[in-house]
Amino acid sequence: MGVSERRIRERLDTRQSILATAKELFLLKGFEATTIRNIAEKIEYSPSTIYQYFKDKNEIFYTLHTESFLELIKQMKRSELHENPLEQLIALGKIYVQFAEDNPELYDLMFIMEAPIDFLNLLDETQWIEGKTAFDYLKSVISACIDKGLIKETDVDSLAYLIWSTVHGMVTLSLSKRGLRIGLSNPETIIDRTFNIFSKLLFKS
Amino acid sequence: MGVSERRIRERLDTRQSILATAKELFLLKGFEATTIRNIAEKIEYSPSTIYQYFKDKNEIFYTLHTESFLELIKQMKRSELHENPLEQLIALGKIYVQFAEDNPELYDLMFIMEAPIDFLNLLDETQWIEGKTAFDYLKSVISACIDKGLIKETDVDSLAYLIWSTVHGMVTLSLSKRGLRIGLSNPETIIDRTFNIFSKLLFKS
DNA sequence: TTTATTTTAGAACATTGTTCATTAAAAAAG
DNA sequence: CTTTTTTAATGAACAATGTTCTAAAATAAA
Secondary structure, eight states: OOHHHHHHHHHHHHHHHHHHHHHHHHHHHOTTTOOHHHHHHHTTOOHHHHTTTOSSHHHHHHHHHHHHHHHHHHHHGGGGGOSSHHHHHHHHHHHHHHHHHHOHHHHHHHHTOSHHHHHHHHTTOSSOHHHHHHHHHHHHHHHHHHHTTSOOOOOHHHHHHHHHHHHHHHHHHHHTTOSSSSOOSOGGGHHHHHHHHHHHHHHOO | OOHHHHHHHHHHHHHHHHHHHHHHHHHHHOTTTOOHHHHHHHTTOOHHHHTTTOSSHHHHHHHHHHHHHHHHHHHHGGGGGOSSHHHHHHHHHHHHHHHHHHOHHHHHHHHTOSHHHHHHHHTTOSSOHHHHHHHHHHHHHHHHHHHTTSOOOOOHHHHHHHHHHHHHHHHHHHHTTOSSSSOOSOGGGHHHHHHHHHHHHHHHO
């Protein structure tokens, strides 16, 4: 009997349509402005139905956060087009910044909002695998740089954390609108210029 | 007639007690969890009274944000105890990180939350003076380093933005709990170690 | 003492996330 | 084909939120 299989499929479809609609509305109106009732209305279900597919709003956040990491990792792997690990590392930084600029709401979900991490706590997961995967990838590229003598410093953890912090910092200052209106001469190019200086510092040492 | 003066004083007192209570509750329970009704109850006024002193919740946020900057700037000036601008810059970084660790909720308000900046937009203020003041202070210390030949790079704007981004990045990764659970060997010391590497990079170039 | 002004309170509104009892639908069993 | 059981979806309801509005209380001015 393929009946139960069809039912499982239908359930997954409904679940997916909830997620897709949630994502669409989030990107359109932001997280705060998107309500369960909004999502329900769009997929023509009652609000309470959504709670049969997701425990609460945080679980929707968490799921989208996980999905978004798949996309980020995919983008990050484009850096492998470069042979030189140094160029690869620079490409990685640019890809990361680009991803954040292209998907500010998703970036918020992945790296700023508390909801996904709270949900992780609920699951008793000791590791944040999505973040760890991306971080490990960064570390592997840095290790390659070290192996080829392109970077003097050898503490990979700290180096990776430094690089991540820097790009994350630049990106979040932009997203939170703190990078503007502080008297910069060319605010729109500040990330590029800062990125270049940082690269120089990193490789000339 | 000192009557009207007393009334003005009383109004300011009430306003201040609203702010103090708001701050106390924010620090205690976080922003989301603190409601207008909470604040009202604590100062033994009705919720609607608060709206005679503040336009809305965002104005309370904005005012606390401004107050907090006074405290941060005050802390930052402790760096002047050092003679050497290089040591001063390092002290500045440590003070900044310390401030964020000591006052995570306030840091959120000052550098992450949208509310204060939204309120700035409402006021048609083209400049974020609180942020600019702190940023200008950082730039002055960097300029001193450059003048003494302690840093090779000369683009002060970018250098300042780089340093700010890096410490801001480290701090926000901690506050959003993204720095843990990614497989670091000693997560509790990562900020210190990263800070040291960054200092080395900055001054040996 | 009366009038005017300012300050406070109380009730009410629209929205929010979420729950729960009930109904509708579908599948399984007879 | 009918009945029973399981599953899915709904609608009403709850408590809490920020905020507004009208009326009352308190205070100052006349």
